[in-house]
Amino acid sequence: MSINKKLPSLDGLRGISIILVIFAHSRLTIGFPLSLQKVASYGGFGVQIFFVLSGFLISYLMKKEESEKNTINIFNFYLRRIFKILPVYLFYLLFLYIQKFEPFHLTKNALLSIFTFTVNFNDNLPWNISHFWTLSVEEQFYFIWPFLFVFFKKWRVKILIFSIFYSCIIRGLNYNSELPVYTFSSFFIYSDAIAIGALGGIYYFKNKKITDLTLFKDFKYQILSVFIIILCFTLYEFKLVGLFTIPFNHFITSLCILYIIISVLDNPNNLLFKLLNTKFLAFFGIISYSLYIWQQFFLNSD
Secondary structure, three states: OOHHHHOOOHHHHHHHHHHHHHHHHHOOOOOOOHHHHHHHHHHHHHHHHHHHHHHHHHHHHHHHHHHHHOOOOHHHHHHHHHHHHHHHHHHHHHHHHHOOOOOOOOOHHHHHHHHOOOHHHOOOOOHHHHOHHHHHHHHHHHHHHHHHHHHOHHHHHHHHHHHHHHHHHHHHHHOOOOOOHHHOHHHHHHHHHHHHHHHHHHHHHHOHHHHHOHHHHOHHHHHHHHHHHHHHHHHHHOOOOHHHHHHHHHHHHHHHHHHHHHHOOOOOOOHHHHHHOOHHHHHHHHOHHHHHHHHHHHOOOO
16 A cells, blocks of 8 residues: 555645755756746755655654564565666666767766765766755665664664764854765765654654644644744844854754644644645655656756
């Protein structure tokens, strides 16, 4: 059974995420209205939503499998990831090589980054594949987390909490300096969003009744979470309260995303729930991965 039959609204959240990302990348395309440039730049927030969703789902599904089967089949997990990720990924790369619209050439170093999912450590890549950095961050998490989940059962939550706060520290240190490679800054700068989602997935599986609380039922709290997100972006943009916003801006906004995710899982009378479960947004969510891979070519900045 599809996970979305048990967890509604998630396709709709993916739909919003991919629309935001495409909007953000569109600003780099010739002819995009200058008046919308600044607003569109915040569309990259869609990637953060994807990260929190990914962490939430992977942990929820592993907890579910563990509960039902008393074990987790890591081999099947990776097999599912391969069949989900690689076909579209490889077909897009093949298209780039055979198409005649735009010149395309990759160095050996670039190819290594692509096929090892380490694009987030490589700043010298063509526009058409530069967006693979987000997929690389996710795949690195997917590669590590199932092993930690299975073999460090008692340490799961502690590992995630460490990852979250390490990310905050790295962002603070990285703001005005270049960190050495051993910090893995290009992973940890963003990984707290996935880790926060993962914590949420574990907690939600254990405490599904949490959605019965007024906090997760009332639309005004969802509005408040959106306001907090906007406030965090505003403070960061104008460099206000930097000691707080630089390390913790991403942390707080990720918590708000997690709150919204949980608040729309079992709340059919809620306005946001109804919006996220419309056919329009659900459709974009279902094809969001393919859209994400392909949009970069058609939004070429050259």
